[in-house]
Each structure stands twice: as structure tokens, then as C-alpha cells.
Amino acid sequence: xxxxxxxxxxxxxxxxxxxxxxxxxxxxxxxxxxxxxxxxxxxxxxxxxxxxxxxxxxxxxxxxxxxxxxxxxxxxxxxxxxxxxxxxxxxxxxxxxxxxxxxxxxxxxxxxxxxxxxxxxxxxxxxxxxxxxxxxxxxxxxxxxxxxxxxxxxxxxxxxxxxxxxxxxxxxxxxxxxxxxxxxxxxxxxxxxxxxxxxxxxxxxxxxxxxxxxx
Amino acid sequence: xxxxxxxxxxxxxxxxxxxxxxxxxxxxxxxxxxxxxxxxxxxxxxxxxxxxxxxxxxxxxxxxxxxxxxxxxxxxxxxxxxxxxxxxxxxxxxxxxxxxxxxxxxxxxxxxxxxxxxxxxxxxxxxxxxxxxxxxxxxxxxxxxxxxxxxxxxxxxxxxxxxxxxxxxxxxxxxxxxxxxxxxxxxxxxxxxxxxxxxxxxxxxxxxxxxxxxxxxxxxxxxxxxxxxxxxxxxxxxxxxxxxxxxxxxxxxxxxxxxxxxxxxxxxxxxxxxxxxxxxxxxxxxxxxxxxxxxxxxxxxxxxxxxxxxxxxxxxxxxxxxxxxxxxxxxxxxxxxxxxxxxxxxxxxxxxxxxxxxxxxxxxxxxxxxxxxxx
Numbered sequence: 001x002x003x004x005x006x007x008x009x010x011x012x013x014x015x016x017x018x019x020x021x022x023x024x025x026x027x028x029x030x031x032x033x034x035x036x037x038x039x040x041x042x043x044x045x046x047x048x049x050x051x052x053x054x055x056x057x058x059x060x061x062x063x064x065x066x067x068x069x070x071x072x073x074x075x076x077x078x079x080x081x082x083x084x085x086x087x088x089x090x091x092x093x094x095x096x097x098x099x100x101x102x103x104x105x106x107x108x109x110x111x112x113x114x115x116x117x118x119x120x121x122x123x124x125x126x127x128x129x130x131x132x133x134x135x136x137x138x139x140x141x142x143x144x145x146x147x148x149x150x151x152x153x154x155x156x157x158x159x160x161x162x163x164x165x166x167x168x169x170x171x172x173x174x175x176x177x178x179x180x181x182x183x184x185x186x187x188x189x190x191x192x193x194x195x196x197x198x199x200x201x202x203x204x205x206x207x208x209x210x211x212x213x214x215x
Numbered sequence: 216x217x218x219x220x221x222x223x224x225x226x227x228x229x230x231x232x233x234x235x236x237x238x239x240x241x242x243x244x245x246x247x248x249x250x251x252x253x254x255x256x257x258x259x260x261x262x263x264x265x266x267x268x269x270x271x272x273x274x275x276x277x278x279x280x281x282x283x284x285x286x287x288x289x290x291x292x293x294x295x296x297x298x299x300x301x302x303x304x305x306x307x308x309x310x311x312x313x314x315x316x317x318x319x320x321x322x323x324x325x326x327x328x329x330x331x332x333x334x335x336x337x338x339x340x341x342x343x344x345x346x347x348x349x350x351x352x353x354x355x356x357x358x359x360x361x362x363x364x365x366x367x368x369x370x371x372x373x374x375x376x377x378x379x380x381x382x383x384x385x386x387x388x389x390x391x392x393x394x395x396x397x398x399x400x401x402x403x404x405x406x407x408x409x410x411x412x413x414x415x416x417x418x419x420x421x422x423x424x425x426x427x428x429x430x431x432x433x434x435x436x437x438x439x440x441x442x443x444x445x446x447x448x449x450x451x452x453x454x455x456x457x458x459x460x461x462x463x464x465x466x467x468x469x470x471x472x473x474x475x476x477x478x479x480x481x482x483x484x485x486x487x488x489x490x491x492x493x494x495x496x497x498x499x500x501x502x503x504x505x506x507x508x509x510x511x512x513x514x515x516x517x518x519x520x521x522x523x524x525x526x527x528x529x530x531x532x533x534x535x536x537x538x539x540x541x542x543x544x545x546x547x548x549x550x551x552x553x554x555x556x557x558x559x560x561x562x563x564x565x566x567x568x569x570x571x572x573x574x575x576x577x578x579x580x581x582x583x584x585x586x587x588x589x590x
Contacts, residue, residue: 023415
């Protein structure tokens with residue numbers, strides 16, 4: 001669970017980001033202007049900042065210059081490459097072009113948190129404990145062996161908990177974009193995970209869409 | 216760089232090229248004929264002087280020819296004319312500087328920054344005769360003419376470039392702004408729809424997401440309507456026809472039931488969609504300005520449409536702004552194109568939109584049709 005600052009002046013989009021990030025277990029603080037963002041970032045520490053480039057009172061880049069030690073993903077409405085170059089020049093970790101896909105956003109957020117080592121190191125649900133860095137899974141205190149593929153799949157499901165991921169999305173995230181597998185592959189691995197870790201109640205099948213990890 | 220800016224640069228460049236080309240085409244012949252004129256008059260002068268000199272020398276007694284020639288040429292000192300006569304060695308010279316030109320040539324020579332016109336000749340007596348005229352006055356005149364032409368050209372080009380920029384900016388900006396404005400609702404709608412589809416939401420969250428989608432789609436259809444009307448107003452593309460006022464008013468009353476209508480002008484000649492958008496905008500503003508329960512009056516008298524509200528009215532400054540659409544845009548940058556749009560629609564119908572304070576302090580918006588074709 002990470003603490004994330006959302007800087008976006010449009011309330012609809014700010015709420016959208018907050019809704020989805022809280023869904024997967026992050027703690028969010030909203031700021032609607034550049035000044036508010038700088039003040040909030042000065043008062044509290046954050047693991048990540050989502051920053052709109054076009055703010056009413058100042059450019060997002062100006063905020064990025066002021067708030068230095070927080071990993072930043074900036075949101076840009078223009079597809080302009082100059083924006084991206086400027087953002088990366090200032091040390092941004094990633095960018096998302098509006099309109100974005102929610103699943104895409106969550107994946108990018110997780111990737112940046114992983115890269116900046118600000119993700120959770122351990123996750124516990126019921127009798128199940130997972131140590132991410134050691135790649136170890138314990139069920140009722142007993143270690144369970146998972147194949148690397150199963151582990152990655154579990155990781156992605158839990159990172160995006162409460163959000164449904166399509167089979168296609170799971171394939172591209174867990175097996176890599178070039179993998180020419182069938183969506184049946186995903187089903188098989190999900191069955192194995194459910195059986196090995198007793199996760200029948202948590203990994204839900206969403207009709208016609210995919211799977212969702214529910215807490 | 217945006218496409219319209221590229222178009223702008225290209226067309227400005229082209230216009231500037233054509234402009235300078237025209238300036239050159241007009242100036243160059245005038246200048247060259249001035250130069251030719253100066254040369255011809257110098258040549259005539261030189262022929263006259265040389266002829267007179269020859270005659271004087273022939274008339275002079277034997278052995279006195281050279282002093283006579285010197286005396287004759289000395290006569291021109293201080294007139295801006297300089298001469299040199301030589302036969303093997305120099306016989307006479309009043310040149311301000313050394314000039315060495317073959318006999319039978321003429322042209323310009325620049326010495327120590329000063330322009331001279333020379334004619335080099337050979338007299339029958341075997342004397343090489345050089346005529347040199349100070350052409351500083353001609354030089355200055357030519358320079359002034361060239362400078363004036365270049366300056367005028369540059370000024371005209373700058374003015375043209377500025378005018379073109381303003382024109383293209385005005386044509387292109389609102390559309391790009393609207394296109395940009397569409398991004399936000401689109402992002403929100405897409406995002407909430409995906410969230411509704413993919414996430415496990417509480418009833419409250421689901422309600423919030425759905426409300427945002429509804430809200431943002433209203434915003435989107437609003438923008439789309441504005442774009443469409445803007446296009447029509449700008450292009451004046453739609454053919455005008457008779458529009459039934461009563462039907463138009465009925466349509467507005469469906470959206471705003473508190474509007475009281477009065478029709479004393481049955482048909483307007485114009486575009487129905489544009490007029491409907493105009494009235495919608497005016498009534499919408501009036502309803503927003505009205506206190507709860509107050510009536511908004513919509514009247515059609517011959518050649519005049521009025522929308523009256525009984526709200527608290529606008530300040531004098533605000534009134535000034537809404538009556539001048541160009542200034543209004545500056546005041547509410549990005550805050551919608553409602554009022555400027557209304558002005559534009561009115562103009563497209565040969566009408567004028569004015570806002571004034573009503574008798575009870577509310578606002579009266581009046582659209583007056585000046586060249587209406589109605590019966």
C-alpha cells in the first residue's frame with residue numbers, strides 16, 4: 001500500500017483516479033491546484049505523485065520542480081512529445097496520455113512503485129502470507145511451492161485487487177506482450193492458484209470478462 | 216508547431232516574396248531610367264565641352280594651344296566638373312583623385328566614398344580627355360529612393376503578417392480550444408465506464424461513477440452543439456428559410472417550463488437550428504440569473520426578440536463586457552463561448568444583440584433584426 005498524491009484540477013478525473021487507486025489498496029490525497037499540491041507535499045511524505053500538466057494556476061512541470069523527492073507520473077492531455085521530453089528531463093518516472101485506460105494506469109503506478117522500491121514487501125490475507133521479494137508464499141504457516149508463472153500471475157492479481165483484469169490483459173502482463181498463448185492458459189493457471197492456495201473465495205471469475213482478486 | 220501556424224508562416228512568406236517582387240519590379244525600372252538619364256545628360260555636356268575646347272584650341276595661335284586649353288578648363292573650377300587632358304604626359308588635371316579609364320568609355324566610379332560619373336574621350340588633336348562629374352546628389356537621391364522602397368515594403372509586409380496572424384488565430388483558436396475541452400469529459404467517461412465494468416464497487420461508488428458519466432456526457436453534447444452552431448455561424452452555410460416563432464418558443468418552453476412566451480411576430484427568416492441555439496443560450500442565462508420561482512419572459516414583437524429576467528441584474532462593467540463580444544472573450548478566457556456565439560448568430564441573421572438593465576433591475580437581452588425579410 002502506497003501513499004499517493006493526486007494533482008488534477010478536474011474533480012471528475014481526480015475522483016476517478018482516487019476511486020481506482022483506493023480500490024487496489026492505496027491511500028490517496030487529492031490536490032486541485034499547483035499551490036495546493038506543493039503545500040500538501042511539503043506537509044506529508046508521499047510514495048508517488050500523479051500530476052496533471054495543465055493546472056489552472058501553474059504548469060505541472062513547475063510543481064515537479066518544487067516537489068523533488070517524490071516519484072512522479074504526469075498526466076498529459078496533449079500527445080505532444082515536447083511534454084514528454086520536458087517531463088522526463090525533470091526526472092518524471094512515467095507519463096500517461098489522456099484519455100487513459102484505468103487498468104493501464106494501475107499497471108503503470110505499480111511499475112513505478114516497484115521501480116522506486118515503494119511497494120509493499122509483504123501481503124497477508126486470511127491464512128495466506130506472501131513475501132514479494134523472497135518470492136515465498138505461506139499458507140497456514142507452511143510454505144507452498146509456486147511456479148514463477150503462477151507467482152507473477154498472483155502478484156498482478158493482488159496488485160490490481162478489486163479490479164477485474166481481462167484474460168488478454170493478464171496474458172500480456174504476466175506472460176509478456178509477445179506471448180502467443182490462448183486465454184485458456186490463464187484459466188488453467190488460475191485454477192492451479194485457487195487449488196494450491198485455497199483462494200476460491202478471493203479469485204472471482206467475472207462473467208465474459210476476466211478475473212478479479214477480492215479481499 | 217500547429218498546422219495553422221505552418222500555413223500562416225508559409226502564406227506570409229509567399230505574400231512577402233510577392234510583395235518584395237512587386238516593389239522591385241516598380242522601383243528597379245525607375246532607378247535604372249534615372250541612372251540612364253544622368254549618364255545621357257553627362258554625355259551631352261561632355262560633347263559640348265569637348266567640342267568647345269577643340270574649337271578654342273584650333274582658334275588659338277600656334278604654340279599657345281596648351282595654355283589656352285588650361286585657361287578654358289580652369290573656367291569650370293568649382294562647378295562640380297573635373298577634367299584631365301593628356302597627350303603622352305598630363306597637360307591639365309583638376310581631378311580630385313586619380314582615375315584611369317580607356318578612351319571611349321563612360322560609367323560610374325566611386326572614390327573615397329563619393330560617386331563620380333566619368334566620360335573618357337579622345338579629341339581629334341590626339342588629346343585624351345577625361346570628364347568627371349560629381350554625382351553625390353544623384354547617389355543620395357537613389358539611396359533615399361531605395362531605402363524608402365525597402366522601408367515601405369517592410370512596413371506593408373509586417374502589417375500584412377500581423378493581420379493574417381490575427382485572422383488565422385481567430386479562425387483556428389476556438390475550435391482547438393473546444394477540441395481540447397472535449398478531452399476531459401472523454402477521459403472521465405471512459406474511466407468511469409471502465410471502473411463500473413471492472414471494479415467491485417459499493418452502491419455509493421457505483422452511483423457516483425454513473426452520475427459523473429451522465430454529467431460529463433451532458434458537457435460533451437453541449438460542446439458538440441456549440442461546435443456545430445459555431446460552424447454554421449461562421450460559414451453561413453445553411454440556407455435561410457421561414458422559421459415558425461411559436462413552434463420555436465414551444466420547444467424552449469419544453470426545456471424551461473418557467474418561461475412565459477408572447478408571440479406577436481409569426482415567422483422569422485433565418486436558420487432554425489441557429490435561432491434555437493441563440494434563444495436557448497439567452498434563456499439559459501436568464502433562468503440562471505433568476506431567483507427561484509421568478510418568471511422569465513420571452514417575447515417576439517415585429518423584428519425584435521426579447522428575453523427578460525427579474526434577477527439581480529449585471530454590474531455596469533459586466534453589461535459593457537457582454538455587449539462587446541471581443542472583450543468578453545478576454546474576460547472569460549476558456550469560460551465557454553456562449554455570449555460571443557449569440558452575437559455571432561445574431562450577426563449572421565443581420566441582427567444585433569444588446570443587453571440592458573430592465574425596469575426592475577433585471578436583465579433584458581434584445582435581438583433586433585435590421586434587414587429581415589419577413590412579412
